Every structure is written in C-alpha cells, then in structure tokens.
Amino acid sequence: MKTLILILSTIVSISLCQSPDQVIRIPQGYVGGFLVGKIRTFYNIPFAKPPVGSLRFRKPAPLPDAPQWQGIRDATTYGPLCHQDDALLPVSEDCLQLNIWSPLNATNLPVMVFVHGGAFTSGGGQYYSGRQQSQRDVVVVSINYRLGAFGFIGAYDLIKEDPSTGNYGILDQLEAFKWINKNIHLFGGDASQVTAYGESAGAISLAIHLVSPVTPKNLFHRVIIQSAGSLYKTTNATIPNAELNYQLLKSNLNCTDLSCMRNRTAADINFHQSKYPFIPIIDNVVLTKGIFTSVRKGEYKNMNIIVGTTSNEMSLWTCPKYDYKISESMLVQILTETFGEYVVQEIYKFYKRVDFEEPIDMLNAILSDSVLHCPSRYFGRLFSSNQEFTYQYTFDYGIKYLFNSCFKATHASELPILFPDQLVFRQYNLTKAEETMSNDMLDSWATFAKTGIPTSTSLKWEKYNAETDYETKISVPGEAEVRSGYYKNVCSLWDRVEPE
Numbered sequence: 001m002k003t004l005i006l007i008l009s010t011i012v013s014i015s016l017c018q019s020p021d022q023v024i025r026i027p028q029g030y031v032g033g034f035l036v037g038k039i040r041t042f043y044n045i046p047f048a049k050p051p052v053g054s055l056r057f058r059k060p061a062p063l064p065d066a067p068q069w070q071g072i073r074d075a076t077t078y079g080p081l082c083h084q085d086d087a088l089l090p091v092s093e094d095c096l097q098l099n100i101w102s103p104l105n106a107t108n109l110p111v112m113v114f115v116h117g118g119a120f121t122s123g124g125g126q127y128y129s130g131r132q133q134s135q136r137d138v139v140v141v142s143i144n145y146r147l148g149a150f151g152f153i154g155a156y157d158l159i160k161e162d163p164s165t166g167n168y169g170i171l172d173q174l175e176a177f178k179w180i181n182k183n184i185h186l187f188g189g190d191a192s193q194v195t196a197y198g199e200s201a202g203a204i205s206l207a208i209h210l211v212s213p214v215t216p217k218n219l220f221h222r223v224i225i226q227s228a229g230s231l232y233k234t235t236n237a238t239i240p241n242a243e244l245n246y247q248l249l250k251s252n253l254n255c256t257d258l259s260c261m262r263n264r265t266a267a268d269i270n271f272h273q274s275k276y277p278f279i280p281i282i283d284n285v286v287l288t289k290g291i292f293t294s295v296r297k298g299e300y301k302n303m304n305i306i307v308g309t310t311s312n313e314m315s316l317w318t319c320p321k322y323d324y325k326i327s328e329s330m331l332v333q334i335l336t337e338t339f340g341e342y343v344v345q346e347i348y349k350f351y352k353r354v355d356f357e358e359p360i361d362m363l364n365a366i367l368s369d370s371v372l373h374c375p376s377r378y379f380g381r382l383f384s385s386n387q388e389f390t391y392q393y394t395f396d397y398g399i400k401y402l403f404n405s406c407f408k409a410t411h412a413s414e415l416p417i418l419f420p421d422q423l424v425f426r427q428y429n430l431t432k433a434e435e436t437m438s439n440d441m442l443d444s445w446a447t448f449a450k451t452g453i454p455t456s457t458s459l460k461w462e463k464y465n466a467e468t469d470y471e472t473k474i475s476v477p478g479e480a481e482v483r484s485g486y487y488k489n490v491c492s493l494w495d496r497v498e499p500e
C-alpha cells in the first residue's frame with residue numbers, strides 16, 4: 001500500500017467545510033456529522049481512550065459510557081492517522097477513532113466494517129470512503145488501529161503488566177468492534193448483522209479475529225478476506241522474535257526501561273521503529289497458534305465468507321524492485337535465491353516460460369501463487385468443509401491510469417473499484433466499463449452483508465467447495481466469469497507445504 005501511495009503520489013486536499021447539521025447523541029456526548037446526498041457522514045468518533053502517556057504499549061482502554069466532552073463534537077473532518085511515514089493526513093498517537101456512513105432515516109440496516117491494510121505500518125480508515133457502499137442500504141464503518149511499534153511491540157517486560165503482548169493493534173480493532181456492537185443502532189445499524197471486510201494487513205487481522213479466543217462470537221457475523229498476504233508467514237512470529245525488536249528499539253531510544261520508552265515523543269518512536277518489523281505475534285493470548293492450524297483444528301468462528309486475491313499481487317513489489325524488467329537469467333537466479341535449487345526444478349514442471357510474455361510476468365505468477373493465491377484458496381477450502389456459504393474470487397483488472405503494464409492487477413488494485421471515491425484515488429474517474437465492474441462489486445459486497453450470498457447484475461457467484469473449486473473472476477463486463485479449478489494445477493505444488 002505504501003508503494004502504491006508513492007506511485008500515485010496524488011495531492012490530496014480535503015476542505016469539506018461542512019456544517020455539523022446531523023447530530024446524534026452517543027453515550028460519550030453529541031457528535032455532529034453532515035449530509036452528502038442521502039448519506040449521513042460522521043468522522044473522527046473516538047472508540048477508546050487515547051493510547052498515550054502511561055497507556056502507550058498497552059491494550060486499549062474502553063471509553064466510559066458517560067459524557068467525555070461538552071456540546072457537539074465536530075464529526076465533519078477526518079481525525080489524524082495513527083503514526084506512520086508518508087502519511088497523506090496529519091498523524092497523532094491519539095488516533096483511535098472510526099468513521100461512519102449511514103443512509104438517511106436508516107433503521108436496523110446491516111453494518112459493514114472495513115479494516116484497512118498497509119503492512120501493519122501504514123494506512124487508515126480515513127483513506128476509504130464508505131459513501132458508495134452505504135448507498136446500497138448498509139451502514140459502513142471504517143476504523144483505525146495502532147501501527148508499527150505503537151500497535152505491535154511485544155516484550156517480556158510488557159507481559160509483566162498484562163499477559164497479552166505484541167497485538168495491541170489487533171485489540172484496538174476488537175475495541176472498535178465492541179463499540180460498534182454497543183452503539184451502531186444509534187446510527188441506524190443492526191448490531192446483529194455485521195460484516196467485517198479487510199484488505200491485506202486488514203484481512204490478516206480479520207483472520208486473526210476468526211481464530212482468536214479473545215474475540216467473542218457475534219461481534220461480526222460474515223467476513224470478507226481480501227488479499228491476506230503471507231497469511232501464515234506473518235503470524236508465526238513468537239514472543240522471542242518480538243523481544244528482539246523491542247530490545248533494538250529500546251536501545252535506539254537510549255532507554256533502559258519501559259517508563260523511559262513511554263516518555264519519548266511519538267515522533268522519536270516512529271523514527272526508530274521503521275527499521276524493525278512490528279507485526280502480530282503468537283502471544284498465547286490473542287493468538288495461541290498459527291491461523292491455519294486453528295482452522296484445521298476447528299477452533300474458529302464459522303460464518304459465511306468471501307475470500308480472494310488479485311491476479312498479479314506481487315508485482316507491487318517486484319516491478320519497482322527490478323525496475324519493471326528482468327532478464328531470462330535473472331529470473332532463474334531470483335527463483336533459486338528465493339526457493340532453492342530443488343524447488344526451482346519442481347517449479348519448472350508447473351510453469352512454462354512460453355505461457356508468459358515477459359520473464360517478470362512469470363516471476364509475478366510464481367510469487368503471487370505461492371504467497372497469496374494458493375494460501376488464500378487453501379484457507380477458503382478449509383472453511384468450506386464446514387461452511388456451505390464459502391465464496392472465492394480473483395480480481396483480475398488493473399486500472400491503466402494507476403498501474404502500468406508491468407503491474408497488471410497488482411496487490412490492492414481492487415480498492416479503487418470498491419472505493420471509487422476513496423480519498424487516495426479521488427482524482428481518477430472510472431470509465432464506463434470500470435463503473436459497471438464497481439457497481440457489481442459494491443452490489444455483491446452489500447448483498448453478502450444483507451443475505452450472506454453475494455449477488456449482482458452481471459457478476460456471477462457460485463458456492464465454493466473442494467470438488468467444484470469455483471471462483472469468480474472479477475473484471476470488466478465480458479471478462480468476468482465463474483471458473484472452476486483455475487488454480488488447481490499450480491496449487492497442487494504450493495499446497496504441498498501445509499501452512500501453519
């Protein structure tokens with residue numbers, strides 16, 4: 001996502017200057033949002049205490065159900081993003097807020113909660129406008145959660161304070177879901193019909209909530225997992241791995257204890273954290289084992305699910321890294337470095353160079369299959385053994401204006417279609433064909449939220465199971481179709497390593 005934002009390098013200006021004429025009372029006070037068309041919009045509603053000072057590096061503290069401010073809190077402008085680099089909006093450590101889009105006069109509408117991606121280090125709910133989705137008679141919420149070290153620091157020192165460590169950002173999301181459960185009826189939403197959808201790190205987060213013993217049942221009832229990259233590799237880190245990063249950050253901050261680290265400025269922490277990976281870990285509380293292991297053991301919340309990927313996911317990293325081109329010999333070299341000689345021999349039994357235009361296209365297919373397509377399909381497959389309403393998709397379209405011919409349908413390329421007036425993409429108007437695809441995707445997501453079955457005019461869906469192996473190819477009209485067994489051959493290679 002970070003690269004994507006840099007590629008787009010759009011200049012974003014949000015001068016809404018709306019008057020807060022949509023006033024709603026929540027337990028913490030009045031919030032004043034605004035009306036766009038028939039959609040009421042509320043930005044920057046806090047769902048937890050500011051995680052600052054002594055609350056830094058701790059699980060989020062719930063907001064008391066008592067007035068927290070006087071008068072009407074302005075909900076017409078976005079709140080700050082959580083600390084990160086290359087932000088398109090101001091950042092702050094005090095960032096635990098959510099945004100709501102709700103049709104006028106809504107009562108008891110299904111709710112859709114979007115959890116953003118960005119490798120657990122960037123992004124924000126503010127980048128995703130729920131306006132178009134909510135026009136399909138759903139209430140949409142987009143949430144923030146702490147990123148980088150603020151959200152994912154883990155250490156033995158911290159376990160002395162609380163048994164759970166390393167997953168504060170995941171617990172922020174949980175706190176947001178609890179807030180929604182308690183308060184969304186005030187915005188016309190039905191807390192008993194919540195669909196969670198997330199992309200990339202947001203999708204991995206939702207997979208964590210599906211298996212986590214600390215996430216109660218019934219906070220959400222349906223789930224859409226979009227491009228959960230490295231679903232298993234990112235969540236096999238344990239406390240000792242996290243401790244290493246904690247020690248490095250601590251010494252970078254010239255600290256010897258936590259109280260010193262809590263006294264450094266957020267900017268100092270942000271500056272040093274970017275050198276080390278802070279990601280969710282198996283802390284034995286939030287996560288007790290790998291996601292796939294939990295699902296295989298039946299230890300997960302069973303619900304209707306859509307799971308999918310984009311067709312050329314990994315190009316987001318390979319195309320810029322290799323300057324959009326690699327030679328034939330480099331292809332073999334990169335594959336050998338990545339997989340080892342033995343696996344490369346196997347790979348060449350499944351992938352033929354003649355099937356790809358450029359060497360980089362073949363590299364992208366191999367990496368995307370191994371890191372995303374096959375693990376995602378496998379996840380859906382595990383789910384489908386217990387869940388009749390499992391759906392799979394591949395998003396196979398790259399907006400030409402945003403992605404050059406090397407990228408094709410890269411990681412995150414469904415986002416400008418699913419969020420057509422998304423903050424980051426606002427300068428681009430969809431073509432007629434793209435608009436049709438967008439409407440079909442928004443309709444599919446909304447009907448899934450309402451009925452548990454994705455339905456739209458021209459995009460067809462079939463239930464997935466291991467035998468039919470159906471998936472929907474999402475693309476412009478004429479290109480979209482339901483396919484069977486599309487990844488069967490290549491995934492017979494990659495599924496040999498059972499993900500944890």
Ligand SMILES: *[C@@H]1O[C@H](CO)[C@@H](O)[C@H](O)[C@H]1NC(C)=O
Nearest residue numbers: 037038039040103104105106
């Ligand atoms: C919403 O309710 C108000 C007051 O009852 C009514 O005047 C208005 O027409 C309704 N708007 C919509 C979009 O249903």
Ligand SMILES: *[C@@H]1O[C@H](CO)[C@@H](O)[C@H](O)[C@H]1NC(C)=O
Nearest residue numbers: 232233234235236237238241
């Ligand atoms: C997680 O698993 C991957 C793949 O098996 C391995 O390469 C990586 O080192 C593991 N990471 C940790 C932190 O154990």
Ligand SMILES: *[C@@H]1O[C@H](CO)[C@@H](O)[C@H](O)[C@H]1NC(C)=O
Nearest residue numbers: 251252253254264268269272
């Ligand atoms: C840590 O100490 C070094 C050397 O004295 C100094 O340059 C640096 O600014 C200090 N960093 C912080 C975050 O205090």
Ligand SMILES: *[C@@H]1O[C@H](CO)[C@@H](O)[C@H](O)[C@H]1NC(C)=O
Nearest residue numbers: 052053054262263264265266
């Ligand atoms: C650090 O501690 C000092 C003394 O208690 C306090 O004045 C200062 O505001 C603290 N700084 C931060 C960033 O918390």
Ligand SMILES: *[C@@H]1O[C@H](CO)[C@@H](O)[C@H](O)[C@H]1NC(C)=O
Nearest residue numbers: 401425426427428429430431
């Ligand atoms: C997009 O469409 C709107 C409304 O028709 C127009 O005002 C705007 O200039 C268009 N933007 C671009 C980048 O073409």
